[in-house]
Amino acid sequence: MGQPGDLSTGAERKLGEKVAREMYRDPDYIDDPVLVEYVQDIWQKLLAGARARGELTSEIDERFAWQVLLGKDREINAFAVPGGYLGLQLGLIAITTTADELASVLAHELSHVTQRHISRMMEQQNKQTPLMIAGMILGALAASRSPDAAGALLTGSQALAAQQQLNFSRDMEREADRVGLGVATQAGYSPKGFVNMFEKLQQSSRLNDFGAFPYLRTHPLTTERIAEMQSRQELAGAAPPVPTLEHALMAARSRVISNPGVDAQRSFLADADSAGLASQPRMRQSAVLYAATYAAFRLHDRAAVARLLPRLHASVAGDAAGERQARLLEAEIALATGDNARVLKLVDPKSDHRPDLLFGAQAQVRSGQAKEASERLQTWVSLHPRDSTAWEDLSAAYQAQGEQLRAVRADAEAQAAHLDYTAALDRLKAAQDLARKGAARSDYIEASIIDTRAREMQSLVREQALER
Template sequence: MKNFGTNAVSRHHSTVTKKSLSGRLNRMLVQRSLVAAMLAALCYAPAGYTQSTSATQNLPTLGDTSREDLSPLAERKLGEQIMNVVRNDPDYIDDGPVSEYLNRLGNRLLDAHPDARGEAAYNFEFFAVRDPVLNAFAFPGGFIGLHTALLLTAQTESELASVIGHEIGHVAQRHIARMLTSQKFDSYIPLVALALAVLAARSSPDAAIAVAAGGQGVAIQKQLNFSRDAEREADRVGFQILSDAGFDPTGMVTFFGRLQASTRNYTDNAPDFLRSHPLTSERIADIQARAQTLRYKQYADGLEFFLMKSRVRVLQDTTVQGLMDAKQAFELQLKSEREVDQIAATYGLAFVACKQRDFVKASTLLEDAKAQTARSSSQKHVLELSSAFDSLSIDILSGSKQFDKASNEAAHAIERLPLSRGLVYQYVDTLLEAKKEAAAGVFLRDQLVLYRQDAKLQKLLAKVYAAEGKQALQHIALADALAIQNNWSGALQQLDIARREKDAGYYELSVIDANERDWKESHKEELAEERKQRR
């Protein structure tokens, strides 16, 4: 199993052993610096949510000593470093329509509370990871992840938005930075002990007590108490963000109910001093009391929410058995009387057929889903505003080796949805499959003028150069991608390879020399910061 910071302590609660828990933590320590492991412990969300709150609310805060050591910019950099590991993990869902939907939903909440972006005006990133545990998590600097189980469990968009609002608040209030600062970066052992104690509590409260009693009890208790306060604050602020953004605020209440049902076996039974979050029953009572003070607000869920649940159901498990299970679920869903359920089920069956490489069947089902949507007066706008149908159609055409048709469809879709990053990546892929490297290169260079910090565009450009036999430029593009991810040692290594290529001319060598000077300085600063943190 893979670790994603906060969710690293929430996997398979009742079945994992202390040995497997320690193994997972050790793998995480190897993957990233010890600072990332510290965050994994501190961001943990056992009750299914992690952190959140809004600076615009008149709520008691937990203090702001964080700025003494960890600035908002440093916090963002730390989050980006962790995300470099997450994005390379196979459990990270790199799916254009899902990512775009989550980011639209998250930014709608942020627009209701722009102060939540903080003084550094974070550009938040929302993403999904494969995980059967009902949970979500936040990294410092505005990175928020949701487990696939959570996306599938949410019955309404308001329920899903309530989780995201909660996480936004954690980032806005800089709970993680405060936690790290309270340790002054001078004691890693209590933080690792905290992770082990919380992990052990999932399967054995007695084992957790033993860990907590092993010389680090006071430090652990301090961190757990802090996290309880952070969760209470996050719940209340997330509730306010949810309401102000126009969603049904009772969505948080109903989702807490689902959460309580899924965690009853362990959450309420753990010793109070080992709970890093308030009891779910306490949180439900608090939010229910707040909901009673507001007028009922009806919110109509759009088709896209249900389409994304269908995509996630397929992407969660693409094994043969997983696809069969998804197909059975969609066939059952077709019997629903609700129009959105029927469309989403047909779409899901088309996606399953595409994954099974039955492209004729996939195309027929997708056209059926499109026709159903077009006939719906309340849902037909989704055909124009979402990339869900276009993306699947492009995949079907590419899978059936109709590359010219696929690239043409992607080009038309981009004209309608120019901000869709997923369609951009698909378009380049189809051009490369159609052996149109020159067209792909021109398009990518235009895109990089607008999105210079898009590492994925740089990697695609490297593929274009490789197809054209331009080895030096290929490695320069790979170096640029690694530099964007702050992987300075890897970037410098790629520059060294580029310099030794036979086709490295005056222009290429000039670019290599200029980048090398800048990146060596950045690498030097990073190493100095790491040494400072270890002291």
């Protein structure tokens, strides 16, 4: 399996960008620097594992985006999008116990992309348009959570075609399990993470999923997949996953973000004040204290933050990764409360770690060190041109220095990073107007870059219009 089908890599990337553009616009989309860094660390290891196994060909490695987009919904879900984009809901991170479990989900979805399942779908349903295929993919995802959704696909005059599509999807899921297991293992993660994750998915769906009508499903029954993974890991002699303090804190952060209601946030604080917390294992205590501190911050309860933060630091003492996450949380809180000096003591703006860079740059701009911030951010975006948040921070840094032309161009690049080429072109045209009015008299190079990028954006906008 793994034949490319009729859809070229370029066409698949464009199809993926259509879907990703809407994902960026979705109110649930979130660029949380701390969680993004943690997920990206796992994701990059899996990509390296796929390359080592030969699953990731040089063509799609170069042409596809390979980006994971986070959603703050508490739904337990992850899905692959054409062109190397993945969607991951925080609700899924929140239920995981180890990085191995999260890696199993990402490896599974990665394998959907490397095995060119979208292209193979197109080959089987060659009378369907690409956008209809995208709709079927989203329908398949819904069906995996509710058999009723899959049953709905079988109604009407297209029942036979839908049944064939469901059968093909089951094969794709089995293949993604098998290939994903190899990729995760190659990346250093325990294959037992797959079994543990399937068991959690089965448990989470047991109230509305009674295992009926397996022939109507897009995904194989979870019990079937558990048995398959168990047999494979027994053959491999796999060691069990090892929980880490850092993952416990990231799962706690995901729970807080994905449950935004005031009552839910207060319940996190109540957990920290529970009399039985002291008798819990250290990892559990740290996760509860992290969630409570973060919830107190989101509730603007400064007194609770001041009370909980020392307890959190004490609970993670001696664990380097845990200490760093507690320090980043304190820096985030200090940044929100305007204590910029404290932020710069807690993070290193020159660090190669994204949260340190972004928190530090914002504190530098507010502290009159915009030049230092812009220099570091410019280096970062040259290496990570699709980092919209970094471009936005760079725009603010240029604005603080009175470099209006560069600020507008950075804002345009932020829009382009989210695939909103029309908005990017509008900003670049505004920059060209500034240049004509004399703003570029001392920055001819920047004006030239703006003209070049404006032509590129015009071409992309025309392509989008033709696709519509």
